[in-house]
Amino acid sequence: MxxxxxxxxxxxxxxxxxxxxxxxxxxxxxxxxxxxxxxxxQTNFSKRELQVLYRGFKNECPSGVVxxxxxKQIYSQFFPxxxxxxxxxxxxxxxxxxxxxxIKFEDFVTALSILLRGTVTEKLQWTFNLYxxxxxxxxxxxxxxxxxxxxxxxxxxxxxPVLKHDAPKQHVDAFFQKMDKNRDxxxxxDEFILSCQEDENIMxxxxxxxxxx
Amino acid sequence: MATGVAAWLPFxxxxxxxxxxxxxxxxxxxxxxNSKRQDELIILNVSGxxxxxxRTTLDRYPDTLLGSSEKDxxxxxxxxxxxxxxxxxxxxxxxxxxxxxxxxxxxxxxISAYDEELTFxxxxxxxxxxxxxxxxxxxxxxNLERLQDDQEENKDMKLxxxxxxxxxxxxxENPHTSTMALVFYYVTGFFIxxxxxxxxxxxxxxxxxxxxxxxxxxxRYTVAFFCMDTACVMxxxxxxxxxxxxxPSRYRFMRSVMSIIDVVAILPYxxxxxxTNNEDVSGAFVTLRVFRVFRIFKxxxxxxxxxxxxYTLKSCASELGFLLFSLTMAIIIFATVMFxxxxxxxxxxxxxxxxxxxxxxxxxxxxxxxxxVPKTIAGKIFGSICSLSGVLxxxxxxxxxxxxxxxxxxxxxxxxxxxxxxxxxxxxIRIAKSGSANAFLQSKxxxxxxxxxxxxxxxxxxxxxxxxxxxxxxxxxxxxxxxxKTTAHExxxxxxxxxxxxxxxxxxxxxxxxxxxxHDSSMGTCCGHRVKKNIPLPxxxxxxxxxxxxxxxxxxxxxxxxxQCSDPSSxxxxxxxxxxxxxxxxxxxxxxxxxxxxxxxxxPPALTPDGDGLHGPPQRRPPPPSVSNSSTDxxx
Numbered sequence: 001m002x003x004x005x006x007x008x009x010x011x012x013x014x015x016x017x018x019x020x021x022x023x024x025x026x027x028x029x030x031x032x033x034x035x036x037x038x039x040x041x042q043t044n045f046s047k048r049e050l051q052v053l054y055r056g057f058k059n060e061c062p063s064g065v066v067x068x069x070x071x072k073q074i075y076s077q078f079f080p081x082x083x084x085x086x087x088x089x090x091x092x093x094x095x096x097x098x099x100x101x102x103i104k105f106e107d108f109v110t111a112l113s114i115l116l117r118g119t120v121t122e123k124l125q126w127t128f129n130l131y132x133x134x135x136x137x138x139x140x141x142x143x144x145x146x147x148x149x150x151x152x153x154x155x156x157x158x159x160x161p162v163l164k165h166d167a168p169k170q171h172v173d174a175f176f177q178k179m180d181k182n183r184d185x186x187x188x189x190d191e192f193i194l195s196c197q198e199d200e201n202i203m204x205x206x207x208x209x210x211x212x213x
Numbered sequence: 214m215a216t217g218v219a220a221w222l223p224f225x226x227x228x229x230x231x232x233x234x235x236x237x238x239x240x241x242x243x244x245x246x247n248s249k250r251q252d253e254l255i256i257l258n259v260s261g262x263x264x265x266x267x268r269t270t271l272d273r274y275p276d277t278l279l280g281s282s283e284k285d286x287x288x289x290x291x292x293x294x295x296x297x298x299x300x301x302x303x304x305x306x307x308x309x310x311x312x313x314x315x316x317x318x319x320x321x322x323x324i325s326a327y328d329e330e331l332t333f334x335x336x337x338x339x340x341x342x343x344x345x346x347x348x349x350x351x352x353x354x355x356n357l358e359r360l361q362d363d364q365e366e367n368k369d370m371k372l373x374x375x376x377x378x379x380x381x382x383x384x385x386e387n388p389h390t391s392t393m394a395l396v397f398y399y400v401t402g403f404f405i406x407x408x409x410x411x412x413x414x415x416x417x418x419x420x421x422x423x424x425x426x427x428x429x430x431x432x433r434y435t436v437a438f439f440c441m442d443t444a445c446v447m448x449x450x451x452x453x454x455x456x457x458x459x460x461p462s463r464y465r466f467m468r469s470v471m472s473i474i475d476v477v478a479i480l481p482y483x484x485x486x487x488x489t490n491n492e493d494v495s496g497a498f499v500t501l502r503v504f505r506v507f508r509i510f511k512x513x514x515x516x517x518x519x520x521x522x523x524y525t526l527k528s529c530a531s532e533l534g535f536l537l538f539s540l541t542m543a544i545i546i547f548a549t550v551m552f553x554x555x556x557x558x559x560x561x562x563x564x565x566x567x568x569x570x571x572x573x574x575x576x577x578x579x580x581x582x583x584x585x586v587p588k589t590i591a592g593k594i595f596g597s598i599c600s601l602s603g604v605l606x607x608x609x610x611x612x613x614x615x616x617x618x619x620x621x622x623x624x625x626x627x628x629x630x631x632x633x634x635x636x637x638x639x640x641x642i643r644i645a646k647s648g649s650a651n652a653f654l655q656s657k658x659x660x661x662x663x664x665x666x667x668x669x670x671x672x673x674x675x676x677x678x679x680x681x682x683x684x685x686x687x688x689x690x691x692x693x694x695x696x697x698k699t700t701a702h703e704x705x706x707x708x709x710x711x712x713x714x715x716x717x718x719x720x721x722x723x724x725x726x727x728x729x730x731x732h733d734s735s736m737g738t739c740c741g742h743r744v745k746k747n748i749p750l751p752x753x754x755x756x757x758x759x760x761x762x763x764x765x766x767x768x769x770x771x772x773x774x775x776x777q778c779s780d781p782s783s784x785x786x787x788x789x790x791x792x793x794x795x796x797x798x799x800x801x802x803x804x805x806x807x808x809x810x811x812x813x814x815x816x817p818p819a820l821t822p823d824g825d826g827l828h829g830p831p832q833r834r835p836p837p838p839s840v841s842n843s844s845t846d847x848x849x
Contacts, residue, residue, distance in 0.1 A: 052269075075228075091228050115230050151232060179234075202236075208242075209226050
């Protein structure tokens with residue numbers, strides 16, 4: 001009996017140790033990106049640009065991956081007036097194509113490549129992906145309302161004119177008016193791309209960030 | 214926007230594409246980055262140690278030196294790097310700030326050196342990270358306190374224009390300022406002691422008279438004690454009134470602790486005078502006499518330690534309060550328990566809970582008088598628990614108070630030590646400075662030797678002497694020379710000045726001019742005593758760029774301008790001593806020379822060996838004439 005007691009203690013200690021090791025492992029996860037050449041081939045960036053991007057990325061996330069909390073923090077720093085966490089959450093999901101819960105440098109740079117150097121269609125596809133929160137191929141009103149509300153949240157409280165409570169809803173209604181061609185209550189990818197290509201403002205604004213890097 | 218994440222701005226802007234389809238109106242035009250510089254490495258050469266970083270790293274903080282165009286001032290074209298002549302160790306933390314966005318304070322670094330570096334590079338210290346901020350603030354506070362202590366001592370030096378009231382106040386506050394103050398200090402201390410001893414001795418039984426039993430001395434020698442008391446109270450009253458008169462802010466003085474103690478100390482006497490020997494109030498009168506013991510607190514003006522103790526108690530008020538509170542709680546608890554435990558036993562002394570308070574206090578403080586003892590078993594058990602817990606409860610806050618006291622006490626010790634060190638330090642600095650002043654005089658003589666040699670034409674000697682001064686020295690000397698020319702006066706050393714002084718006195722005695730009186734009054738001491746007067750005089754022994762605080766008594770370096778008349782053929786000679794403030798009206802051209810004096814008190818006379826040189830006959834030379842004789846001595 002005494003032996004059993006002793007052994008059970010030892011076992012529990014071992015289990016605890018393993019658990020501790022697991023915890024330790026999880027916090028120490030480190031990721032190295034693929035080689036520079038591969039990334040250059042996969043994206044539309046030059047080597048120098050990739051270097052610049054990686055240095056900024058690694059500076060902020062020395063472990064090589066960004067988790068959602070850090071992502072939200074970083075993004076919120078650019079919008080001090082309001083609350084950018086909701087939109088950052090959607091952005092994070094859009095960046096994290098593998099749904100792994102963390103963004104690696106490859107994901108980061110791939111998305112940036114699309115956004116900054118991609119074709120119009122690619123950009124619109126990416127944006128559709130962002131809006132389609134549940135990834136079912138359709139944007140419905142609730143998803144769109146969530147997105148628009150998240151965008152308005154970033155504005156904060158002090159705006160001119162004063163933000164009315166139903167402003168997101170009105171915005172969404174206008175959006176659907178424009179995008180939903182067959183009035184079925186959802187927007188598909190094709191409807192989306194078509195409607196956007198018809199709108200000059202959107203086309204022009206998509207080219208706005210060509211030379212960000 | 215936090216510039217630390219400036220590297221992620223492109224990402225944030227790219228993500229803005231997500232808003233575009235939602236937007237209803239056209240977007241503004243994006244700013245163009247016209248200076249399309251590729252990111253390049255910048256080399257920062259700090260005292261030889263090369264640091265390299267990307268240009269964009271430095272650009273993160275554009276309101277600092279390295280991030281703005283200010284660094285172009287430090288750019289070296291040949292080596293294509295930025296050179297800073299600063300401390301490379303401190304620079305490490307500054308560059309890390311650019312890299313990581315967090316400024317750290319390295320603990321081994323001196324606080325003022327670090328502050329200077331931060332100021333130089335245009336970084337405000339408030340952004341020091343949380344990890345290091347507390348340490349930084351603590352060190353900064355210590356440094357400030359140290360500086361304040363030094364300043365306070367400087368304040369103690371007598372300011373020239375203090376009226377009587379201010380002088381008196383200073384004398385009261387700091388007895389070491391003058392002899393009168395010291396005398397006053399000791400007299401009051403003596404009388405306080407006398408008063409306290411009188412109070413004590415008053416109650417001692419003094420031997421019995423024939424018909425009565427032992428009487429306290431106070432009742433036997435009433436008159437004597439009354440006189441003593443009166444004398445002391447007179448002194449204290451006078452002192453209080455004087456302090457009240459001299460105080461810069463009377464209202465604040467009256468509210469201060471010391472003045473309240475003073476008032477409480479002398480009030481009983483006056484109240485006793487006023488009140489008659491009425492039976493009703495005599496009891497109260499006796500009580501009042503108790504307040505006379507407060508006179509002993511007047512000693513706190515005399516004792517630094519007592520003041521520290523008082524200050525400690527004040528600063529530990531919260532700990533003391535906690536101690537008191539926890540003790541009270543414990544006392545009440547244990548008293549209640551003991552009362553109920555001892556209720557059963559007969560002839561128990563624990564008659565009520567308040568009566569048990571006494572037992573609890575005596576037990577908790579481990580006094581144990583034994584006048585109240587529990588008899589039941591339960592009482593004994595609880596009694597032992599009480600004494601054990603008493604030790605604990607009292608032992609807990611005491612270390613805090615002790616450590617506070619120790620800290621304050623050590624601070625004061627440090628202040629005293631610093632004061633002593635300061636004297637030694639300043640003495641050494643003085644010697645070094647006078648060394649440089651004398652170097653100037655030396656070089657001047659050498660310069661005159663050169664002139665002499667020029668006239669006589671021996672070139673080798675001239676070259677020898679020219680080589681003896683370095684370029685820096687010669688430039689410095691040239692500067693002082695320019696100053697001499699500007700003011701039309703010259704520098705000489707102390708001995709020469711004294712001699713000139715004496716000569717002037719002797720020569721000026723026959724002529725009746727207004728400034729004679731000042732000479733007469735200080736004939737033998739014209740240079741000695743006068744010189745010690747705290748007149749703010751221009752200090753000409755060091756380059757004018759360094760203002761020497763003139764109101765340091767013993768350190769004063771006077772530039773006393775003393776011009777004797779030279780030959781009538783020379784330029785305008787006005788006879789003046791600085792003591793007399795340049796009396797232009799007197800021109801006594803009985804011959805003499807123009808000399809100026811630098812007086813460093815005390816200058817080691819060994820450095821200026823040629824005081825005798827001036828006694829030679831007046832030289833018929835164009836100015837500057839006077840030191841030529843000494844130059845020949847130097848040659849020898």
